[in-house]
Amino acid sequence: MKREKFTILESTCVPLPQSNIDTDQIIPARFLSATSREGFGENLFRDWRFDKEGNRIEGFVLNRPEYKGSILVTGSNFGCGSSREHAVWAIHDHGFRAVVSDSFADIFRNNALNNGLLPVQVTSAELGDLTEQIIRSPETRVKIDLDQQIITIEETGFTASFGINAFKKQCLLQGLDNIDYLLGMKEEIMAFEKNRSL
Amino acid sequence: MEPQTLFDKIWDAHVVKSVEEGPDVLYIDRHYIHEVTSPQAFGGLRQRGAVVFRPERTTATADHNIPTTDQHLPIRDEVSRAQVETLAMNCQAAGIEHFGIGHPSNGIVHVTGPEMGYTLPGMTIVCGDSHTSTHGAFGTIAFGIGTSEVEMVLATQCIMQTKPARMRITINGSLNKGVTSKDLILYIISSISTGGATGYFVEFAGEAVRQLSMEARMTMCNMSIEMGARGGLIAPDEVTYNYLSEIPAFSESPMAQSLADKWHSLQTDAGAVFDKELHFDASDVPPMITYGTNPGMGMAIDGTIPDAAITDNTSSYNKSLDYMGFRPGMSLLGHPVDYVFLGSCTNGRIEDLRAFAAMVEGRKKAPDVTVLIVPGSQKVAREAEREGLADILRRAGFEMRQPGCSSCLAMNDDKIPPGKYAVSTSNRNFEGRQGPGARTILAGPLTAAAAAVTGRITDPRELMRICDF
Structure with missing residues (x-):
């Protein structure tokens, strides 16, 4: 299946500088009963965005009109906890296309890459500078160039590079899907089944 | 031959192909599914006109979204009921073994798999659930995956994974009275933090681990995800063999004998190198409780909450x-x-x-x-x-x-x-x-x-x- 290509993303950012944000915060378990992939954005960070009565919690960053954009800038160990891919669907459905942090939980990273959401891992110092800049100046435009593997702010000269697996990078750049790749390997897989050692 | 870790032995034996500068295509022996993270995977298969490749390697149970009272009655919540029914329909259509609500083999996916003798040493095991690491207690590579990966496994019995780094946590000594393996793992997580093992696959070793029952080992491996680890595993030994030999479905099968020989090679070789090694003494471990909102925020039950510093x-x-x-x-x-x-x-x-x-x-x-x-x-x-x-x-x-x-x-x-x-x-x-x-x-x-x-x-x-x- 063809997916959305990811090449260059330029946007303002939403800062959420907390560490260890787990997938239960991103999408609480009580919203996981659906059998489709759509509509999870509505409940993204549900219990931080809305109180028990369903009223918006004004101080929370997603409810603050000055912070908008398709890049979420967050804290260490983002996406820890449950393997629910619904967390990535919710973030993507809300309109984000990249998450920047200094570390990601392993399962979250895989889930993100499988859904065209780019995890951008920079150093702690770079993350600190970037966060400070966008909190101070919410209008700051940040550019993520996947091919060059750099994240930049033109007006301040901020530049940071990030790593990504070369295969995953090509898949994102070309909008390719891993399942199609594996389906193309059926013969090799059957040969493995015949000759396996363990 | 170069000394190898148990993790490497199992992983390498399951690599169908190493993609250059990319992840490994890893063959999966056993796939567990449940109602919450599988429907979109079956939906994806239908969309691309693919079928389940090896239905006999997948087992399903309904566990996350079911009531714990009146299980004989229809589930009251309509959306939950639809999700549980979707699992049953998907399994029936694909020929996948399914233990639905009320079935004598129903239960939490990481409890039922081992007790039925489906989780065996040397296997690769995945499930759309982060606590799949539980099965590592049997000397398996077991880890949680997302729904796109569930779809990969259904379609091809493989997933694409970058090989994690290796960590060994050695625990010597013995646990004190009143202290369980849950306390031990909470103690380890609180010392290395909730992200302390991110990027690693952990082998738990040492005298204290050898003394643990299979249930206690499962508790430890279960929580390895709570320190960020891709998974945790424990080399099989007599405790493992004895546990399995008491499961008739396994011990009476021809598989039992053929597996008996190979299990003994499922150990980390002396001199094998880990990317990181940690050591703990079990006798230092008190009963533990957590005081915060991640599992790394733990302390001795008679301790005081630390300062933010x-x-x-x-x-x-x-x-x-x-x-x-x-x-x-x-x-x-x-x-x-x-x-x-x-x-x-x-x-x-x-x-x-x-x-x-x-x-x-x-x-x-x-x-x-x-x-x-x-x-x-x-x-x-x-x-x-x-x-x-x-x-x-x-x-x-x-x-x-x-x-x-x-x-x-x-x-x-x-x-x-x-x-x-x-x-x-x-x-x-x-x-x-x-x-x-x-x-x-x-x-x-x-x-x-x-x-x-x-x-x-x-x-x-x-x-x-x-x-x-």
Whole structure:
């Protein structure tokens, strides 16, 4: 299946500088009963965005009109906890296309890459500078160039590079899907089944 | 040949292909699925016109989203019922073995797989659930995956994974009385933090691990995800073989003998190199509780809550303590408890019910505490009746629920109300994990039992001392 290509993303950012944000915060378990992939954005960070009565919690960053954009800038160990891919669907459905942090939980990273959401891992110092800049100046435009593997702010000269697996990078750049790749390997897989050692 | 770790031996034997500068294409021996993370994967298959490639390697159970009372009746919540029915329909259409609600083999996916003899040493095992690491207790590479990866496995029996780095955690000495493997793993997580093993696959080794039962080993491996590890595993030994040989479906199968020989090679070779090694002494481990909103925020039950200075993100730390209604320097001994939850894929096995029952025998449930005792599977429930544990629990004022994930993630009605304190034997104390606003204190089954009979956070060793006299 063809997916959305990811090449260059330029946007303002939403800062959420907390560490260890787990997938239960991103999408609480009580919203996981659906059998489709759509509509999870509505409940993204549900219990931080809305109180028990369903009223918006004004101080929370997603409810603050000055912070908008398709890049979420967050804290260490983002996406820890449950393997629910619904967390990535919710973030993507809300309109984000990249998450920047200094570390990601392993399962979250895989889930993100499988859904065209780019995890951008920079150093702690770079993350600190970037966060400070966008909190101070919410209008700051940040550019993520996947091919060059750099994240930049033109007006301040901020530049940071990030790593990504070369295969995953090509898949994102070309909008390719891993399942199609594996389906193309059926013969090799059957040969493995015949000759396996363990 | 170069000495190899157990992890490398299993991983390398399952690589169908190494993609240049890319992930490995890894063959999966056993795939467990449940109702919550599989429907979109089956939907994806249909969309691309693909079929399930090896249905005999997948096993399904309904566990996350089912009630723990009146399981014979239709599920009241329509959306949940539709999800559970979707699993049944998808399995039937694909020829996948399915243990639905009420089936004698139903239960939490990480409890039923091992007890049926489906989890065997040397396997690669995945499931759309982060606690798949549980199965590592049998010397397997087992880890949680997302729904896109569930679809990959259904379609091709393979996933694409970058090989994690290797870590070994060696635990010498022996656990003290009143201390369980849950305390041990909470102790390790609190020392290395909730992200301390991110990027690694962990082998647990050492004398203290060898002394643990299979149930206790599963508890440890289960929680390896809570320190960020891709998974945790323990080399198979006599304890493993004895556990498996008691499962007739396995021991009577021709597989048993053919596997017996190869298991002995499933050990880390002397001199094998790990990317990181950590050492602990089991005798240092006290009964543990958590005080914050991630499993790394743990302390000795008789300790005091540390100052924010221990973290590099003080605002997150303070937010966490505010949520819990705690402050630095506090001791939690004697703190009132509203709920106790015994269950989950972490501590919902027969050994956990035995420990809980031994502690409450001859005592009474504290009046102001609501206690949920949820066996991990139908088999655990039957065994608890057979051994008389259920009677002990009933006499002490407790009642047993029907199996399921229950209050661990509170997808069903088993929610802890806002602001209430729950001592839980589950695996996560995240904000709202057990219900919006719920405050979770993670602990082992003995500490949970002590809270259930006293209504307070109580050192289980205190009650054990009274027993001894």
